[in-house]
Amino acid sequence: MASKHGFRKSPADLLSVGPDFVLDQVDSSASPGFSGKKRDAEQVLAERARKLGSLQEQLFAESKFGGSKSILLVLQAMDTAGKGGIVSHVVGSVDPQGVQLHAFKAPTEEEKQHDFLWRIEKQVPRAGMLGVFDRSHYEDVLIHRVHGWADEAELERRYQAINDFEAELTASGTKIIKVMLHISPDTQKERLTARLADPSKYWKYSPGDVTERGFWPQYMQAYQLAFEKTSTEIAPWHVVPADKKWYARLAVQELLVAALESLQLSWPEGDYDLAEERKRVAAS
Amino acid sequence: MASKHGFRKSPADLLSVGPDFVLDQVDSSASPGFSGKKRDAEQVLAERARKLGSLQEQLFAESKFGGSKSILLVLQAMDTAGKGGIVSHVVGSVDPQGVQLHAFKAPTEEEKQHDFLWRIEKQVPRAGMLGVFDRSHYEDVLIHRVHGWADEAELERRYQAINDFEAELTASGTKIIKVMLHISPDTQKERLTARLADPSKYWKYSPGDVTERGFWPQYMQAYQLAFEKTSTEIAPWHVVPADKKWYARLAVQELLVAALESLQLSWPEGDYDLAEERKRVAAS
Structure with a gap:
C-alpha cells in the first residue's frame, strides 16, 4: 500500500473513530492521507481493484476448504452521500459470486414484530463472502433517535x-468495517438539485430526503452518540469525507484491502491427492 | 448493436436453439457472427458493458415506480466451461445492487424433501433485478438423467x-435467457490440467469433475433432449461456443443486451410533483 498507491498513511488509521472523536470537527471536503488529485484517483482505483479482487478470491477459496472468515462492510450516511457509488465502483470491482449485498429499507410488518436485530442477523455474510450492508442496524439508533x-x-x-x-459476529470469523460517508449539507443540496434536473436521475429522488434533511443537526448528534457507544476495538467506525466522491471510493477500497490483508489469507491446498488427480486427468 | 460492436448478426438469432437443432453439429471453437479477433474482444466487452449497465439501471429504476420486469439468465455447462467467467466478466460489469445471483449446489436434505422446483422458485429475481442462476432446475433433467x-x-x-x-415466470414479467456454454472434451482436459498446475487454482478443482467427464456423451445426449423439450418460444435455449472464453463472454453479454432492449425500458417519471420538489430543495 502506502505511497505508490497514493495514500501516505493508511485510511484505516487516519479515519477511524477513537475516544476523543468529534464529528463536527471533520472536514467533509478533505482527502486525508491521499497524495494525489482527482485525475490520479481513477487509475489508483483500477489498480487497487485488482488487489481487492485477488484478496477476495482468496477469502472465497479458503471457505471452500473449511475457512470460516468473511468481511462485513456496513455503510451508513445521509442521503446522496454516495453509498450507491461505493457499491457500484468499489464493491462492483469484485467477482459477484463473492459478494453478498443487502439494502435495508424500512422494516416490513413481519420484521417489526421482532427485535431490531432479527432481520439483520439473517443477512450476515456466509463464510468466504464480502458482505455489504447498505444501511443497517444503525438505523435503529439514528433515525429512531432523531x-x-x-x-x-x-x-x-x-x-x-x-x-x-x-x-459475537467477530468471534465467529467476520471482520466488520463500519463506514459513515460524511458530506456537508451544501453538498447534499447540490446533489438533490442535480437529481431533479436530470430525467435519468428522477428515480433516485424521494420527497422524504428533503424532510430528513431538515433534521441535519439531530442526525449529526445521533451519529456522534452512536460512534461514542459503538466504535469498539474489534469493530471501529470510520468517518470518510465524501464531498469528493473519488476520495470516498479510494478510502473505502483501502479499508477493505486492509481488512482482507489483516486476515492473512493464503491459497488453500486441495483436499485431494494432487499427484493422483493429475494422473486421473491425464488418463481421462 | 451490429457491426460497430463486432457482431455482424445478433447472437440471439445465431445461437438460439430451434426445432432442428443438433448439439453434435455445433463447433465449440467457433465464434459465430463476430467479425473481430481476440484482440478486439476486450475493447468491445468494455464498450458494451456500459450499454448493459445503463439498460440494467433503467430496469432497476422502473421497478422503483411499480415496474415488474426482471431478467433471468440461466447458465448451464460442463465443468470448466466458463460459467464463473461469465459471472465475473459480464454480470460483474453491472451495478451489484441490480444483480441477484444464486449458485445451485447439490440439494440440501430439506430441499430433497420438496419437489425439484421448490428451491428454484425461492430464488427467482425480484422486479428490477438481473437474476443469474449458476446451474439451475436443469440439473434435475441433466445429471439426474445421466x-x-x-x-x-x-x-x-x-x-x-x-x-x-x-x-408463469415469463407471464409475471421475467425475461428468461437460457445459455449452455459449450466446450469440447479436449478443452476441458486442458483447463482441468491447468487448475492442477497452479496453486491459486487448486480450489477450483474437484475430483468429481473427472468422474462426470467420463459421462460426456451421456451429458451431451441429456442436453440435446433438454433442448428439444424445453427450448420454447418464450424461453429459448442458446448454445454458446465457449472454447474461446472471450467469444462466450461477448455473446452472453449481447444476449443480455438484446433481452433488456426487448423490454423497451425508459426512465420513470417520479411519483412526486417535480416543480414542487425543486422548490422544496431550493428552500431547504
Missing part, C-alpha cells in the same frame, strides 16, 4: 445489543 | 413442470 421512535433507555439497550452482536 | 436418478416418466414430468414454471 424522530423519538425509541426512548433513551431503549436506545441504550440497542447500543449494548449492537456491541454484543458485533462481538 | 446417472439414472430419475426414470423416464419422472423426467417427462419435469420437462413439463419446467415449461409451466417458465411460462
